[in-house]
Structure formats: C-alpha cells, structure tokens
Amino acid sequence: MSIARRIIPISSGKGGVGKTTLALNYALSLSRHGRTVLIDLDTGTSSVRNCIDTPIERDLYHFFRKGARLADCVTSLDAKLDPAGHYRSFGFVASPKHLIEDIANFTPARRGELIDAINELAANFIVLDLKAGLDANVIEFLPYSNSGLLVFTPHLPAATMAAADIVKAILFRKLRTLFAAGSPVYAELAGLKPDFVNGLLDRVEDVYDSNVHNLDAFVTDLQHALGDHPVFKLVSSAIETFVVNYVLNRFDGVRTSYDSAVKPFVESLAENVSTHLTLLNLGWVVESSKINDAAVKRVPALLAPEPRPRVARVDAAHAQLERLAAEHLPGKAARGAEKARAPAAAARPRASQYLDVQLDTLRRMYDDMKGANYRENFAYLTARSLHVMASRRTSDFGDTRLFKTSELQQALHDRGR
Numbered sequence: 001m002s003i004a005r006r007i008i009p010i011s012s013g014k015g016g017v018g019k020t021t022l023a024l025n026y027a028l029s030l031s032r033h034g035r036t037v038l039i040d041l042d043t044g045t046s047s048v049r050n051c052i053d054t055p056i057e058r059d060l061y062h063f064f065r066k067g068a069r070l071a072d073c074v075t076s077l078d079a080k081l082d083p084a085g086h087y088r089s090f091g092f093v094a095s096p097k098h099l100i101e102d103i104a105n106f107t108p109a110r111r112g113e114l115i116d117a118i119n120e121l122a123a124n125f126i127v128l129d130l131k132a133g134l135d136a137n138v139i140e141f142l143p144y145s146n147s148g149l150l151v152f153t154p155h156l157p158a159a160t161m162a163a164a165d166i167v168k169a170i171l172f173r174k175l176r177t178l179f180a181a182g183s184p185v186y187a188e189l190a191g192l193k194p195d196f197v198n199g200l201l202d203r204v205e206d207v208y209d210s211n212v213h214n215l216d217a218f219v220t221d222l223q224h225a226l227g228d229h230p231v232f233k234l235v236s237s238a239i240e241t242f243v244v245n246y247v248l249n250r251f252d253g254v255r256t257s258y259d260s261a262v263k264p265f266v267e268s269l270a271e272n273v274s275t276h277l278t279l280l281n282l283g284w285v286v287e288s289s290k291i292n293d294a295a296v297k298r299v300p301a302l303l304a305p306e307p308r309p310r311v312a313r314v315d316a317a318h319a320q321l322e323r324l325a326a327e328h329l330p331g332k333a334a335r336g337a338e339k340a341r342a343p344a345a346a347a348r349p350r351a352s353q354y355l356d357v358q359l360d361t362l363r364r365m366y367d368d369m370k371g372a373n374y375r376e377n378f379a380y381l382t383a384r385s386l387h388v389m390a391s392r393r394t395s396d397f398g399d400t401r402l403f404k405t406s407e408l409q410q411a412l413h414d415r416g417r
C-alpha cells in the first residue's frame with residue numbers, strides 16, 4: 001500500500017475522553033506502516049511527554065524559542081521501551097516541560113510558523129494530539145473537508161455533544177472562508193452580495209434562531225432564493241462531501257455505546273448540522289485497567305510487554321462497512337465532487353435512517369471484534385484507517401497539509417468547481 005502522507009488530528013471538544021491515549025497508541029500502531037510523528041499540541045499540559053518514559057533533548061520550546069527545526073525536535077523511543085526495535089519509525093514532538101504562556105496559547109503568528117513546519121515535516125503520518133475545547137488552536141489544525149479523528153466515549157455523554165460541535169465549527173469555518181468578502185467565489189455569483197449568504201449563515205450558526213436551524217435548512221433556503229445557482233452547488237457540495245471519522249473510547253458494548261454516545265452524537269449532528277454528512281465509525285477501544293496502568297508507568301499501553309495481538313479480522317468487514325455507508329443514504333453512492341447532486345427535498349435522508357446506519361455499523365463491527373482486547377482494537381482501528389486512506393478520497397480523512405485561512409479560499413474555490 002503506498003500512502004504518501006497524511007496529517008491526522010485527534011480531537012474531542014471536551015477533555016478527558018482519551019485523546020492523548022488514543023493519539024499515542026494509534027501513532028505507534030501507524031508507525032508499523034510508515035514513518036509517523038506524533039505532535040503534542042496540548043501545549044499547556046505536557047501530556048504526551050508524561051506518557052512516555054524517554055529522555056527528551058528538544059521540544060516545542062526549542063522550536064519556538066531557540067530556532068530549532070521541527071524535524072530536530074522529534075524524539076525517538078528509548079531502547080528500553082522498544083527493545084526489539086519494532087517502533088523505530090515512530091517519533092514524537094513533545095510540548096514544553098513547564099507551562100510557557102505564549103507556547104501554551106499560540107499567537108496567530110506562532111501558529112502559522114508551526115503549521116508551516118508541520119507541512120514541511122518528512123513523515124507518512126503526522127498525528128496531532130489536540131487540546132480540549134474549540135478555540136483557534138484546535139480549529140486551525142483541523143482539516144476542512146473532514147473531521148480528522150474525533151474521539152468520544154459513552155462514559156462522558158457531554159463530550160459527545162462537544163464532538164458534534166467540532167463538526168459544526170469546521171463546516172462553518174469552511175463556508176465562512178468560502179464566502180468571505182473578497183473571496184474568488186463572488187466573481188461568479190452574478191450580483192449576489194456577500195451579505196446575503198453570510199446573513200443566512202449567521203442565522204444557521206445562531207442556535208437560538210430556529211428559523212434556519214441547520215445547514216440542510218440553509219441549503220433549502222438558498223435553493224428557493226437562487227434556484228440552480230453556482231453558489232447553491234458549492235454549498236451543497238461542501239456539506240455532502242464532508243466526512244466525519246470517529247472512534248469510541250472506553251467501549252462497553254453495542255447497546256450502551258449506541259445509546260450513550262453514537263445516538264446523541266448523530267442526533268446532535270442531524271439537528272444542528274446536517275443529515276448529509278458521511279459518518280464513518282472507525283472502531284473503538286475497550287475500557288482497560290492496563291491502559292490506566294500504562295499511563296502511571298509512563299509506558300504506552302501498546303509497548304507493555306504482552307503477547308502479540310491476534311491479527312484483527314478486518315478485511316471483509318471494510319468492504320461491508322463501506323457499502324453500508326454508501327447504500328443507506330440516497331445519493332451517497334453516486335456522490336462525488338463532480339456530481340454535486342441536484343437538490344430534491346424528498347430524497348433528503350431522514351435522521352432515523354442516518355441513525356440506523358450507525359447502529360448497523362456498530363453491530364457488524366461487533367461481530368468482528370467482540371472479545372477483542374485493546375491491542376486488537378488498535379490493530380483494527382489502524383487497519384480500518386489505512387483502508388479508508390487507500391480507498392476513499394484524500395479529503396475524506398485528515399489532509400496532506402494544513403491550510404492557513406489565507407491559502408484556503410483559492411484552494412476551496414478550485415476544488416469546488
């Protein structure tokens with residue numbers, strides 16, 4: 001499998017759901033398939049360095065304050081953690097040892113510097129461990145056409161809503177960028193004023209204004225106002241090509257996960273964002289005391305000396321799950337950037353169909369994964385991610401580079417044609 005490069009941000013919206021645990025073990029697992037660098041962007045808490053008992057020579061302090069190249073701030077695992085050398089392709093960039101205000105909360109200039117350096121870093125996979133919350137230091141490291149990898153857990157239902165808010169924030173950022181004054185889009189809008197689209201967007205974003213309650217209502221309004229206008233196609237395509245990739249942490253059975261995590265997540269998306277996004281459940285990680293022990297011992301759970309995991313039986317499941325995502329939503333299978341689907345209110349999927357697909361996916365995954373331990377869960381998650389990277393569009397999972405807002409208008413405009 002040849003995968004040139006992918007930047008994969010791990011986010012959750014809320015704290016404590018397992019982002020760092022997941023980012024670290026996922027990055028280790030990915031490194032068996034290509035050079036992988038984990039970057040700790042939760043720069044106020046030193047979380048990654050606290051999970052890995054390895055001496056660190058340079059970190060983000062040296063990048064920001066000492067002019068070191070980001071590539072020279074990558075730390076490899078100490079030999080005692082990886083005696084067999086299975087993880088030689090893994091490295092990590094730690095955040096500073098102590099809280100340093102202007103590194104904990106980047107200024108836009110610092111953020112820009114770091115984004116440039118990440119874009120230049122030589123690696124197949126760059127995994128970003130993001131902080132909790134939804135400020136610019138999270139949002140600006142996320143892709144524009146998919147969610148990156150979202151983590152939530154049945155044990156923290158409030159985090160599920162926060163994950164849905166991330167999806168909303170990414171999509172609005174994309175639409176706002178597309179329709180900012182001065183955007184190349186307006187050259188083709190035949191007299192349409194920025195105020196019109198942005199006024200509508202303001203109303204969708206305002207959760208207290210129930211007139212245009214989500215992006216589907218926004219698209220319908222646009223269609224009524226404009227008919228088959230390029231702006232309508234652009235907006236529909238931005239929504240319909242958006243992919244939400246998620247993983248459940250501390251999984252404890254299909255029913256509980258569905259009721260306490262997946263269902264509220266999907267309902268929140270359907271209510272506040274759209275029923276036209278593609279949702280991919282990439283797997284789960286079971287609750288395990290070994291994961292907690294690993295954090296205490298500062299030995300990542302995947303590196304704890306244990307028998308090798310059974311090879312996850314995922315190949316047949318992949319194809320099945322992909323079919324499921326495509327079949328259940330009218331228009332999804334045929335959808336593509338070149339086929340921005342004509343609007344048909346009747347063909348719009350209902351929230352209940354949207355939910356059914358997720359329950360079905362959970363059940364089918366469970367058939368493959370029941371009884372699996374956390375090692376097998378990570379093997380599955382990795383195999384499924386690699387499959388998604390190899391078989392779907394690049395813009396469906398992570399991105400090949402991080403775009404600054406200034407670079408994005410033209411790129412989105414060109415892609416959306």
Ligand SMILES: Nc1ncnc2c1ncn2[C@@H]1O[C@H](COP(=O)(O)OP(=O)(O)OP(=O)(O)O)[C@@H](O)[C@H]1O
Pocket residue numbers: 012014015016017018019020021022042047131132249250251285286287288289291292293295
């Ligand atoms: N699958 C799991 N089983 C058992 N414990 C887990 C699991 N996943 C995470 N934990 C534990 O939950 C706690 C929080 O995990 P972690 O630090 O990865 O969350 P986080 O989302 O990165 O938090 P923060 O927002 O503070 O950065 C840790 O003590 C970790 O060991």
Ligand SMILES: [Mg+2]
Pocket residue numbers: 019020021042047129
């Ligand atoms: Mg963390």
